Amino acid sequence: MANLGERLHNAVQERGISYRQLAADLTDAGGLDVTSQYLTMLKRDPTANPTLKVLRALADYLGKSVGWLIGEDPGPLSEIAVAAAGLSEESQAVVMRVIELARRADALGTFISEPDSPAWVRQAALLGLERQAEVVSMYGGHVLPAPLQTDDYARAIAERMLRPSQAPLTPDEVVGVTAMRREGVLGSGRQLWVLVDESVLRRMVGGPRVHLAQLDRLIEQAKDPAGVTVQILPLAEPAAVVDVTAFSILRFTEPHRSDVLVTDGDTVVTDLPTVEGWRQMFAMLSHAAMQPDSSIELLNRVRHEYATHLD
Template sequence: MSEALPSGQSAPTVLRIVLGKRLKELRESRGVSLEGAAKALSVSHLTIRRIENAQVSLKIPYVKELLRLYDVSEAEAEDFTTMAEQANEPGWWHNYKTALPDWFRAYVSLETAAEVIRVYEPHYMTGLLQTRDYARAVIRAGFPYEPEHALEHRVDLRLRRQALLGGPGSPKLWVVLEEAVLRREVGGPAVMRGQIERVLEVLDDPRITLRILPLAAGAHSGTSGHITYFRFREPELQDIVYTEVGLTSAVYLDQRPDVVTHLEAYTRISRLASELVPDTRTYLSQLRKEFTR
């Protein structure tokens, strides 16, 4: 397993990841070693590696010097530099940095830029589909001593993430929910009823597909935990898988064997859910009645 993205304060935007990979491709295609590139900038080879791996911001003087070293045309270098300047700008989520744990900052960047998002969720409704009341109850459970204003800031962030759905260029969202997600009463019957109604509404969106995996499925490929699988428009950026590790960390995977393993597991889970609950709308409509009391 490999951590594809840095966590912490330097969690990159997708554009920075793409540009770092382009710089690496340019260096290798010109036959320049890490040490050779480092010598041109009077830095260590580790600095070049960090630039290429999007672990540091793109210093514009460094970028220009590397592009000269790699014999990039003036027009291409100008476009690249402009994109580097854009990549260094903070994302919209910067305003929520106090509500974002270090290890989750890269996730929001990836989510915002993804063309396809596949989610397997064994515990709670996926954040992109949560109602405000449901989100508040879930977050309060995770942060029982959080002051009310800080809690609302976290809730606002979660709902702000949902803005990427439904608009032009919105990603395709595939979600597989464990039945336990829908039967675990979060916030009381009224909150659960509202959450189920929210999910029923999004079933009309052609870009959203939702499946339910019943408890009767028994043991299956996803019992190891949550999976989010990202696919991007940018050809330079390979698919990335996000998995959580305990309560305070996560792993981002981009090595092909890891990615393929998780995609195959997700595909099996999704197929099984479709076979066992072929009519998601009918299932949810019946379940909603159980929370009408």
Template sequence: MVNPTIQRRRLGIALKRARENAGLTQDEAAEAIDSASSKISRIELGQSGLRSIDLTLLLRAYNVPDDVAVSMRELAKAGRQRGRWSNYREQLPSWFRTFVDLESDAAEIRQYQTEIIPGVLQTEAYVRAILTNGWSPDEAALAQQVDIRLKRQTILDGDVELAFVLSESVLRRMVGGPATMRAQMSHLVELSRRPAVTIQVLPFNAQTYVAPSFNFVILRFGPDSTTDVIYTESFTDADYLDRPDQVRAYTKLWDDLRAAAIGPAESRALIEQLGDLS
């Protein structure tokens, strides 16, 4: 079953391109359905469903051809179902629920990380250390957050191809103490041996100018790059980038990072060394 969030994202991308081709701003599009421009933004990000009447009005405002409009209506119909992570409204902000829904159904995930082990690769002890760093949450709330993080890791057992480029600082950043880090490094080594998981390290001494200070994720849903989504996150929000030029730029950056990083076998050896596992 296709995740309805994917369908909403595909519809949002299609509507955004139709709006831009029509030369309309989000404010002008919002006038067509008598709403705020923030609603158009949520629709285009796949964070909000769309009533049939509103879709009809937008299609008319954008002068979308009939044959294209039919496919958009089908996407809208599928997108009205609830996403699998919609039951976690209390625990996850809407901008992150969108990500975990997309993550769940991606065919390929490419992630560059600068400081912290990616969530889907974290051990439970590492998760707890991250979530309790500097504050003492309610135990029930903590248990829920840990459970959510571990549930996300079920993608490791699916068909998704996962590739990671980790800055060496990710491996050296002390989280939870030496025992937690040693277990985390051992876990990374184990995961790196899986056929569908590739882990590379960008070492401090890499001879390259390619070393961005920000994290990003490329979510792919098939061979057609027109549905690729780039995810970047800040402290309280996230951006979902899908314009072809943005996708091309991040894909080129990803290729450069992989080329600059040491290979999977060398990376595994470095992880073992830093974790004192050899």
């Protein structure tokens, strides 16, 4: 069965146009920001997975259906259509948004954040992105990044979360998502590099015993050669002020996939200049932070302080 690249090539030849012309027409008429290089990549890369918006624009311009363009067996698609039959317009819209977000999580290069999406949809998309990343760089300025949190630490945060959300997750759901993110990022061969403000280590979350167990877990992770690179930004010598509580940068092995920025927990940004600016900020913070060995020493000191309070 023909794949997307073959179908696209055949349709472009049928129209007798160049990929440069196709990109220009889609940009002018369809409002898409695509290049001839991107379209050529779709033709050559069998794993390419553009967004539904791009597929619809290509299909409309080339006089084809989306189903024909992607060359998929109509069987599974028909099953989805049958399953969605009879749903209200609102429910059908939810189904379409889930499908679109799933395609974007696979395509990645053109992922567009949708802050108004339900919280579980945003978290599901983020899970997919983190599992595909080769290098995950995270900054935690208020609490520890989710993949490093114990279940009790995550639950304590969820139970005290003050930020409103369109569809907030329950504490049990937060613990479940945190566990999946932890499983997806740790011990999977990918590199995890974490910068943590010292205030995070000293901020009591969930009571002394929960916090002490979290410090023990973080020390264990930091000492593991195949685990996490942890650097602490010390309070004694503040070198920078970051106006967000957390952000992460995800890097991928595929050459056609751009790095992405994640802010505010689950808001994904792919604008290249923006991502590059935040990458430079992470590099500056890393330069100002304590080296990994010194960071572990500080972790042990803070852990001793809390252990003393429990005795």
